[in-house]
Amino acid sequence: MNQVIGLTGGIASGKSTAADYIREKGYPVLDADVYARKSTAKDGPAYPGIVEHFGSGILEEDGEIDRRKLGAIVFNDSKEREVLNHLVHPEVRKLMDRDKAEALSESHVFLDIPLLFENGLDRQCDITLTVYVDQETQIERLMERNSFERSEALARINSQMPLSEKRERSTEVLDNSGSKADLFDQIDDFISSIEK
Ligand SMILES: CC(C)(COP(=O)(O)OP(=O)(O)OC[C@H]1O[C@@H](n2cnc3c(N)ncnc32)[C@H](O)[C@@H]1O)[C@@H](O)C(=O)NCCC(=O)NCCS
């Protein structure tokens, strides 16, 4: 039986860490962030609309989008975030749907989508799997990975559905408050459960 598994979580909760391990185990994992990056690159379909709305002040010298600058705008202003979402999300969906159709020849396909519940995409999944961490750990990991101030980390966390709500809405949960080895053990258990 083909099963679509929606992998989600909060920013820096460990989705990519989980996704890399799941790929190592041989399963296809499609990553919404990768499609979003393709869509917003200089030759991508969402690029012209983004430059038209946000202006050339958000560009690097080579014409690519300065992601830190655009992030500083959209993670501090929900209206501007909505505009960006409307420009990027349809393109992400098109690219992902195309690859999903191909990947469905496999018995299980994982979709790594940070905004799975926010955008109602959980309805297209047979199982939802949320990578959860307590908020202090999330803030610390995000500050360290992105060299963010605490306020920048909080702005991003607060632009998403609370992680506790995602955890409640999810069919399955991975607790990533401990070590990566702990996370991988839980993934092994999850994989055993879907292979039964
Ligand atoms: C604003 C941008 C340029 C910032 O780029 P940056 O390199 O700093 O972050 P990156 O793309 O790696 O995203 C990191 C994480 O931020 C969170 N995030 C990104 N965009 C959003 C958003 N619109 N709303 C809430 N959270 C978001 C996600 O958890 C994501 O995993 C970029 O995130 C973007 O283009 N966002 C719009 C597209 C989008 O919604 N992507 C999320 C998955 S479709």
Ligand SMILES: Nc1ncnc2c1ncn2[C@@H]1O[C@H](COP(=O)(O)OP(=O)(O)OP(=O)(O)O)[C@@H](O)[C@H]1O
């Ligand atoms: N159990 C863990 N212990 C220590 N560090 C961890 C653990 N899990 C993940 N990390 C680190 O925390 C950071 C965030 O993890 P990761 O990039 O996997 O999160 P993400 O949910 O994919 O983030 P984003 O939403 O930004 O795409 C990374 O630097 C990662 O190496």
